[in-house]
Amino acid sequence: MYLDLDRTPLGRSELGITGKVALGLGEGRAPEATLSGELTLQNLESRVLAAGTLQASGTAECARCLAAFPLTWDVPVELMVLRDTHSDEREGETLLIMQRDGEVDLADALRECAALAYPQSTVCREDCKGLCASCGADLNGGPCGCVEEPVDPRWADLP
Ligand SMILES: [Zn+2]
Ligand SMILES: [Zn+2]
Structure with a gap:
């Protein structure tokens, strides 16, 4: 996942992205994401803007039944490679990478976006359906056999 400043044509072009990033979001979350898609580059010579929406996929843990399942999500990307390192212009939330020439490693920025x-x-x-609160069975496989506590009949008739 590199952007080659020496080979990116002036003006508009496309950059294909495929690669893996480690997410480090903690337990239950997908540990890593496989990214794919295209970014649109705008090469203005002193800076290169890269924007677009990538697709991410990984293996996450279901919040209800705890089973591992394939998760996919959209990753909006907006970043700028600033070639004039003396300039300190900022554009809102756009991620900034300072580099004059050569190949720019996009992995960290894309990891952040993902x-x-x-x-x-x-x-x-x-x-x-998640897991049964009493026996822990996966209720997606059918009822577990636990019976709900019946209401005590002595209290049922009270006004
Ligand atoms: Zn589930
Ligand atoms: Zn149960």
Whole structure:
């Protein structure tokens, strides 16, 4: 995942991205993401803007049933390689990389984008039934046999 400043044509071009980044987001989250997609480059000579939406995929743990499942999510990317290192211009939230020429390693910036875009809550599927609170069985495989505590009949008739 490199952007070659010496070979990027002036003006607009496309940069294909494929590679893996470690996410380090903690337990239950996908430990790493495989990124793929294209970024649109705008080469203005003193700086190169790279923007687009990449696809990330990884293996996460379901928040309800704890099963490992394949997770995919969109990763919006907006970064700028500043070639004039004396300039300190900033554009909002755009990630800045200072480098004059040669190959720019995008891995750190893309890792940050992928981590920022990581979904808040991850379930293996919308209607995942999760685990039984009493016996821990995976309820997606059918009812576990636990009976709900019946209401004591002596209290049921009270006004
Ligand atoms: Zn699940
Ligand atoms: Zn149960």
